[in-house]
Amino acid sequence: MSNSVDASKLVDRVAALVEAAKKAGADAADAVAVRGRSSSVSVRLGKVESTQSAESDDISLRVFVGQRVASVSATAASDAKTLAERAVAMARVSPEDPFQGLADPSLLATSVRDLDLLDNTEVPSDRLKEDALAAEEAALAVKGVTNSSGSGASAGLGGLVLATSHGFLGQYVGSRFSRSTSVVAGEGTGMERDYEFSSRIHFADLDSPEEIGRKAGERTVRRLNARKVKTGQVTVVFEPRVARGIAGHLAGAINGAAVARRTSFLRDMMGKQVASSVVTVTDDPLRMRGPASRPFDGEGIEGEALEMVKDGILQHWFLSTSAARELGLKTNGRGARSGTSVSPTSTNIAIEPGEKTPEELIGAIKSGFYVTEVFGQGVNMVTGEYSRGASGFWIENGEITYPVSEVTIASNLKDMFLAITPASDIDRNFGTAAPTLVIEGMTLAGN
Known part of the structure; x- marks a missing residue:
């Protein structure tokens, strides 16, 4: 794939x-x-199942007539005059929305920072195939692995060009490379599946295909001969892969649009304790090589690094211009273009690491559940109720022991956040990052 990024025509x-x-x-x-x-x-x-390539340039125009707004999507070949006239005609018959409008001009980015988001490495299809095959081969070589669910490699880029009528004109582009593999261990009803992957902005930062395959195989084999455990109150330890989901739930709960709609269980908690006093949550759109970094948001504003939660106290909502106006606040540059609209989102959000290693925290647990996978949609963001199917490993006297499956873990996210103890092992290669998280007092439903 050629990483050609000449966007002059789009500008x-x-x-x-x-x-x-x-x-x-x-x-x-x-x-x-x-x-x-x-x-x-x-x-x-060992055989290629599919090879895909895609290119797109999606364009949208948003117009304001008084407090009325309309948006239209277009292709690069659409006639500008016709499109604009149609959008204005639509706006004139739209209902008024007092919160819509362009961002305050004084908040606009005056320059576009280089955050090292683009790697121009061209990765031919043959190399992608070689990497995918190498990862699968390494996984199948792990003793106990019996089959493959597939392996893949990809390369791509994405960029944004934004122009506004009050003078902003900016663009940026970022690359993304990934490798993954998934395999099966065991036979019949005793089969287990697991996976490993690596996704990076710069090609050279990817984990090797062999390492990805080996980890996928080892993770899968560890799950064999899983048992159920007794129902009861337990201390639950979320490995970082699953802990990122907990961070994602927190990000959703402090999204200004959800707060304005009153669909967040934290909607009345600004300035109050929403998490354990050892929990600090940061969000930084300007991190160099950050997986979710952007030099400006979907409205032309350069966001700054924020402590969304500090020592357990809620400090900020994620805000776009419209969400901020609805809440009587000022945007903090978290507006993201989604089709023809702008909605607030997190960028590089992280539950910051604690002082103790995962081994130290687990070593202090007499009996508990180390979770490596959750499934099901049992999370209610209005009430905070949390109930997910889970699998992982039982913790006995500070040691991770036998695999566990077919259980459910449940609590309320309000209580979970207040009971979090973060470990020291964060991986910031994900837009939503978290270390190992220990949460006391969850309900486990098993036998």
């Missing part, structure tokens, strides 16, 4: 759309182009 295109919107009678407008390029290869049992 001209979005600028022309904004100009056409003003001529058509819009009081304000912005236009965005989202560029995507990707190629991938998937293999299974």
Whole structure:
């Protein structure tokens, strides 16, 4: 795949759309182009199953007429004048929305930072195939692995071009490379499956195919001969892969749009304790090489690093311009373009690590449950109720022992956040990051 990133035509295109919107009678407008390029290869049992390549340039125009707003999507070939006139006509018959509008001009980024998000390495399909095959081969070589669910490798890039009628014009592009493999161990009803993957912005930072395959095989074999355990109150330890989901639930609960709609269980908790006093949660859109970094948001604002939760106390919501206005606040540059709309999102969010290693925390647990996978959709973001199917390993006298499956863990996210103890082992190669998390007092439903 060629990582060609010449976006000059898209810059001209979005600028022309904004100009056409003003001529058509819009009081304000912005236009965005989202560029995507990707190629991938998937293999299974030594044979290529699919090879895919995709390219797209999606353009949208948003216009404001008074307090009325309308958005239209387009292709790069659409006529700017026709598109703008249609958007303005739609806006004039739309209901008024007092919270919509462009961001305050004083908040706009005055320059676009280079966050080292683009690696121009070209990865041909043959290399993607070789990497996928090597990962699968390494996984199948692990004793106890009986079959493959498939292996893959991909390379791609994505970028954003934004123009607004109050003078902002900016663009950025980022690359993404990944490798993954999934295998099966055991036979019949005793089969188990697990996986390993690596996803990075720079190609050289990827874990090797052999390491990914070996870890996938070892994770899968460890799960064989799983048992159920007795129902009761237990201390639950979430490995980082699963702990990232807990961080994601927290991000959703402090999203300004959910707070404005009153669909978050933390909607009345600003300035109050929402987590254990040892918990600090950061969000940094400007991290160099960060997996979710961006030099400006979907409205042209350069967000700054924030402590969303400090020592357990809630400090900020994630805010776009419209969500901030609805809450009587000021945006903090977390607006993301989603189709033709702007919604607040986290960027590089992390539950910051604690002082003790996972081994030290687990060593202090007489009996507990080390969770390596959760499934099911049992999370209610309005009430905080949490109930997920889970599998992992039983902890006995500070040691991880036999595998456990077919159990359910349950609590309320409010109580879970207040009971979190984070370990020291964070991996920041994910847009949502968390270390191993220990949560006391959850209910385990088993035998």
